[in-house]
Amino acid sequence: MVQKSNDSRGLHGQVAGATSLCTVGLSGSGLTYCGYDIADLAANASFEEVAFLLQRGELPSQTELAAFKQSLSENRALSPLLCEILERIPKDANPMDVMRTGCSAMGVLAPELSFADQDQHAIRMLAQFPAICCYWYHFSHFGTRIDTGSNADSVGAHFLTLLNQREPSETEIAVMHASLILYAEHEFNASTFSARVAASTLTDIYSAVTGAIGTLRGPLHGGANEAAMALIQSFDTPDAAEAGLLSMLAAKEKIMGFGHAVYRTNDPRNAIIKEWSRKIGEAKNDMKLFDISERCEAVMWREKKLFANADFYHASAYHLLGIPTELFTPIFVMSRVSGWTAHVKEQRSNNRIIRPGAEYIGAEPRTYSPLSTRNR
Numbered sequence: 001m002v003q004k005s006n007d008s009r010g011l012h013g014q015v016a017g018a019t020s021l022c023t024v025g026l027s028g029s030g031l032t033y034c035g036y037d038i039a040d041l042a043a044n045a046s047f048e049e050v051a052f053l054l055q056r057g058e059l060p061s062q063t064e065l066a067a068f069k070q071s072l073s074e075n076r077a078l079s080p081l082l083c084e085i086l087e088r089i090p091k092d093a094n095p096m097d098v099m100r101t102g103c104s105a106m107g108v109l110a111p112e113l114s115f116a117d118q119d120q121h122a123i124r125m126l127a128q129f130p131a132i133c134c135y136w137y138h139f140s141h142f143g144t145r146i147d148t149g150s151n152a153d154s155v156g157a158h159f160l161t162l163l164n165q166r167e168p169s170e171t172e173i174a175v176m177h178a179s180l181i182l183y184a185e186h187e188f189n190a191s192t193f194s195a196r197v198a199a200s201t202l203t204d205i206y207s208a209v210t211g212a213i214g215t216l217r218g219p220l221h222g223g224a225n226e227a228a229m230a231l232i233q234s235f236d237t238p239d240a241a242e243a244g245l246l247s248m249l250a251a252k253e254k255i256m257g258f259g260h261a262v263y264r265t266n267d268p269r270n271a272i273i274k275e276w277s278r279k280i281g282e283a284k285n286d287m288k289l290f291d292i293s294e295r296c297e298a299v300m301w302r303e304k305k306l307f308a309n310a311d312f313y314h315a316s317a318y319h320l321l322g323i324p325t326e327l328f329t330p331i332f333v334m335s336r337v338s339g340w341t342a343h344v345k346e347q348r349s350n351n352r353i354i355r356p357g358a359e360y361i362g363a364e365p366r367t368y369s370p371l372s373t374r375n376r
């Protein structure tokens with residue numbers, strides 16, 4: 001057996017390409033989109049401004065933003081054929097599989113025939129992903145065919161309107177804006193890298209995003225927000241959370257919603273979503289999950305120096321918004337598609353096929369033995 005020289009698993013710390021979209025942990029902990037600090041954007045921008053920024057590299061003027069929102073709104077309704085496909089997917093399907101299938105079906109029904117149309121296809125996905133999720137959810141769970149258009153002024157409000165079949169409150173919309181902004185982009189994370197690898201073969205944009213959705217689905221990546229919900233819901237009190245976590249750590253279990261591949265001491269998105277989680281808890285007079293989450297955070301830092309990542313407080317925040325747990329990661333998709341498509345376009349603009357090497361750790365050279373001599 002050839003010996004393995006050092007730990008190259010995960011490509012951690014290796015530069016795998018260039019981007020002007022995002023910096024992660026550049027000075028130890030920060031996060032910027034096209035030069036803007038995440039805290040600044042989450043406090044002041046709408047998600048549509050951020051999506052525009054990622055797509056075009058600059059924040060929109062009022063006129064540009066209005067046109068961008070108009071085209072999102074015009075592209076919202078799902079085609080009857082797409083609805084028919086979604087109706088065939090069973091109720092017990094994983095909603096991330098629904099998103100992946102919905103995205104792939106979009107690419108079948110109205111393919112990207114030319115890269116000159118890439119902006120239009122990016123907008124279609126941004127516009128239709130909330131409806132893909134909600135149409136399937138309502139049809140499979142309640143047998144109702146919802147109208148997939150709405151008068152909502154934003155992606156977040158559109159999603160909540162379709163999900164709850166009522167107009168969302170100002171606070172609910174504000175939480176969605178912050179959440180969608182926090183999830184929009186994160187440099188060469190696993191799902192984005194998957195999209196870039198696909199794009200580097202000059203495939204179509206739907207293939208790249210379909211692969212990215214499948215990659216985001218895993219519990220070590222986007223799926224952690226649902227896994228974090230299962231964790232905090234399994235405890236009744238902060239004391240029970242502390243005892244439970246200590247025994248999980250003693251058993252060397254992974255605690256979902258903690259740690260990060262790049263950040264070392266904190267995830268800058270955590271403080272922002274944590275504050276929203278606190279605010280909704282206070283508004284609903286229900287601090288149970290927030291208090292449990294805070295204790296988990298304290299225990300994980302005290303015991304392991306592991307910090308809550310972007311996913312952890314999303315669990316309590318989304319839950320208090322009344323969003324079913326199984327739809328948490330699909331919301332991540334509705335947001336991150338803005339980053340994925342921006343990366344696909346960036347990859348295409350200066351492309352070379354992504355094809356790294358591998359350190360060989362297999363058998364030494366050997367000679368073929370005829371099948372009849374292999375008596376196992």
Ligand SMILES: CC(=O)SCCNC(=O)CCNC(=O)[C@H](O)C(C)(C)COP(=O)(O)OP(=O)(O)OC[C@H]1O[C@@H](n2cnc3c(N)ncnc32)[C@H](O)[C@@H]1OP(=O)(O)O
Binds near residue numbers: 253259
């Ligand atoms: C939006 C996002 O995708 S954010 C990430 C969401 N994912 C999660 O929350 C899942 C839980 N976290 C993890 O599995 C990891 O922290 C990851 C996947 C995010 C990063 O993985 P890595 O880069 O390999 O982590 P890192 O090198 O910092 O790990 C150092 C050590 O801490 C341990 N560790 C890291 N995170 C955790 C955790 N959440 N719980 C327990 N131990 C952990 C690792 O097992 C490793 O231990 P070892 O050296 O004994 O093997």
Ligand SMILES: O=C([O-])CC(=O)C(=O)O
Binds near residue numbers: 186188262
């Ligand atoms: O960057 C990563 O590895 C994961 C992450 O936080 C994200 O994609 O938002």
